[in-house]
Amino acid sequence: MKRLHPISGVNRTLGYAIRVGAFAFFAGTVLSGPLAALPFAVTFVLAPLAVLVGGAYGVARYYRFSYELSDGRLSVQSGVFDRQEREIPLGRIQNVDIERSVVQRLFGLAIVKFETAGGSATEAVLNAVTETEAMELQAAVARHRRDGADTETETREGGDGTETATGRAIETDDQTERPQQRRLYELSGRDLLVLAALSFRLSAPAVVLFGVPFGQEYARQFLSASVGVLGGPATVSLALLPTYSTGELVLIGSVALVEFVLAAWLLSAAFTITEYYNFRLDYVGDDLRYQRGLLQQYSGSIPLEKVQTVTIRENALMRQFGYAALAVETAGYAPGSGNQDTNNTAIPLDDRETVTAVAEALTDAEAPEITGLPARSRRRYAVRYSLLALGATALLAGIHAFVQSIPFWYAPLALVPVTAFAGYLTWRHRGYALLAHRFATRSGFLVRRTRLVPYYRIQTVIGTRSVFQRRLSLASVTADTASTAGLVGGDATAHDIDDTTAREVHETLRTRLMDDLQRRAGERDSHNLEGFAAEGPRR
Known part of the structure; x- marks a missing residue:
């Protein structure tokens, strides 16, 4: 059985030490402060002890985790108090993914994830192995799959074959011929920029909204400069909103919306470039093998x-x-x-x-x-999508009638043609x-x-x-x-x-x-x- 790289042990030890120590310090502060159950000085005793306990647990977790790839299966042992032993037949493994962060690349390490069919989560994760070991694990699973297919074919053709790939030990790359590798696709720099321009990630607007409070002053200054160039007020501020005319409010809102969309689009493009940088797809044996990523x-x-x-x-x-x-x-x-x-x-x-x-x-x-x-189903889509605007109108009408007066509560009715057209486009495609x-x-x-x-x-x-x-x-x-x-x-x-x-x-x-x-x-x-x-x- 093999252990993970020692850096994994260091990472686990520090992680558990910090988490357990921080929890102990927080608990001691609460117990000695609002609850007054313990003297405050006890906190400075509990926290260091918790750091030692957490670090010891991290060390134990590292030494209790081991894995082995042999006899057609991946064996993983883990757990300190609750021991777990798992054996995953290589034939069940569908995908082997390798991840390398910036820090991991500095140390020549990688994370290997084994995915199986029907699992509710990743079946096995090796958090820190060398890049060479990660590539060998990936190649071994692919080789086992090819050997199993070849054995099945030979048995079917010869009729007397008895050996199966599941019963063999996994050979190293030195013991077997590597499959031929050919480049099937490579994403060029130009295509990467085109992909970034034509794609949009829904997470980008949320990140922009989350980041605005941290750069509120810069965002306000940029908005003020843009509105001023277009003939609006020289300064945009929430405190000055009551002093703006209707035209100025429309201008400010329009410019703010355009800048928000532009910021989200640029952020989405950055995410896409980071995700698909240096994307390559190779044809290796009976597998497609991809590589991608800038930071990760x-x-x-x-x-x-x-x-x-x-x-x-x-x-x-x-x-x-x-x-x-x-x-x-x-x-x-x-x-x-x-x-x-x-x-x-x-x-x-x-x-x-x-x-x-x-x-x-x-x-x-x-x-x-x-x-x-069929043409008659088009009506179904038009009605279904129009219900969105009609439902919003009904909701606002109810609030207007029974809760609070809302001006232009019927405004969503103007979206009925838009939603009906969206239904038509869905039907058409x-x-x-x-x-x-x-x-x-x-x-x-x-x-x-x-x-x-x-x-x-x-x-x-x-x-x-x-x-x-x-x-x-x-x-x-x-x-x-x-x-x-x-x-x-x-x-x-x-x-x-x-x-x-x-x-x-x-x-x-x-x-x-x-x-x-x-x-x-x-x-x-x-x-x-x-x-x-x-x-x-x-x-």
């Missing part, structure tokens, strides 16, 4: 045989300029795990033709011709297609997603008919897979299609699922990425 570097593997869904993602700006992104969803990432969308990204930005070509290579299928929704070996769906306007699901990856076929759908003879059909994206509404769903068509799609999915399983029972799944990668990396 990430490296991970995406096993092609574990891919559940391939998604072409385009936001509204990307569509206008002919760009798209590609994501592959596996069963390995736990629900709610951080950076799940980023970790699944195979191509963050390229022209749509290139992204479609990679999607075709991954799914062995041509780009689908999407069938749109939804659809589905039944391919030879794939089920394709499309949805979303602000971010349009075209999902391609192999029939043999379908776990359950779900048909739904709400009360309102039945009134229009509509139904929805969902192809549920093992991908955790389905937990947040990411399953491939044909929304609001004709009820008769939905029943046919439901039956077709079930039939083609069984046909595909029978077809694959006699042959190993192959991918077309070798020829695609031979043409050189996409930039």
Whole structure:
């Protein structure tokens, strides 16, 4: 059994010492102050003792944690008072991710995360191993997967094979030939800037709002300068708001809104550049292996045989300029795990033709011709989206009538045409297609997603008919897979299609699922990425 790097022990020791010591100091202050249960001098005795106890616990945690990779499994032992021993078969491991922060890179260390199918959290985390050890662990899991597939093929072809990959010890890189590695995609500096300009992260506005109080004076001065240039008041201040005219208030509000959006966009661009800097995608054996990150570097593997869904993602700006992104969803990432969308990204930005070509290579299928929704379902979307504005109006009307007078309480009614048009756009961008070996769906306007699901990856076929759908003879059909994206509404769903068509799609999915399983029972799944990668990396 191996232990983590000694720096991990130092980090644990300091962390527990600080946390336990701080808690003891706070508790002693409360007990000796408001409660007057202890003399204040006791606090200066409890805090150092707590620091020693916390540090000792951190040392014990370090020495009690050990791991080993052998005999087709990852063994992890941990715990001080509650001992835990886990054995994870390598065949269950879906993804192996490597993270390196700035500090960790200074010491040549990395964090290794092992994700399995169906787990509610990351199955195992090695907080501090050398970069060489991290790469060897990642390669060992990939090699075990290849050996298992090769053994299965040999056994099926020869009929007398008895050895399985699970029973072998994991070989080192010196004992086996490394798989060929080819560059499939590389994000150039120009494309990185384009991606930053065309993307927008919803977390950016929240960060701007949180940061404004800390730079309130600078924000006020910048706003005053901008308003002054446009002919408004020379000084903008909350105390002076009652003295401004209506026109000046409109100008100040408009400029403040523009500056807020601009600040959020710039911050979002900075986040994107930091996240996707030096993004590279390699084709290694039967895996896709990516590297990315400026401050926090990430490296991970995406096993092609574990891919559940391939998604072409385009936001509204990307569509206008002919760009798209590609994501592959596996069963390995736990629900709610951080950076799940980023970790699944195979191509963050390229022209749509290139992204479609990679999607075709991954799914062995041509780009689908999407069938749109029936015209009568358009009314359903218009009504559903208009209810947002009508509901807001009803709420304000109730407050106006029974609580407090509100001027222009009916103003949300002006948004009814806007919401109805948003419903129309949603209806227009939804659809589905039944391919030879794939089920394709499309949805979303602000971010349009075209999902391609192999029939043999379908776990359950779900048909739904709400009360309102039945009134229009509509139904929805969902192809549920093992991908955790389905937990947040990411399953491939044909929304609001004709009820008769939905029943046919439901039956077709079930039939083609069984046909595909029978077809694959006699042959190993192959991918077309070798020829695609031979043409050189996409930039």
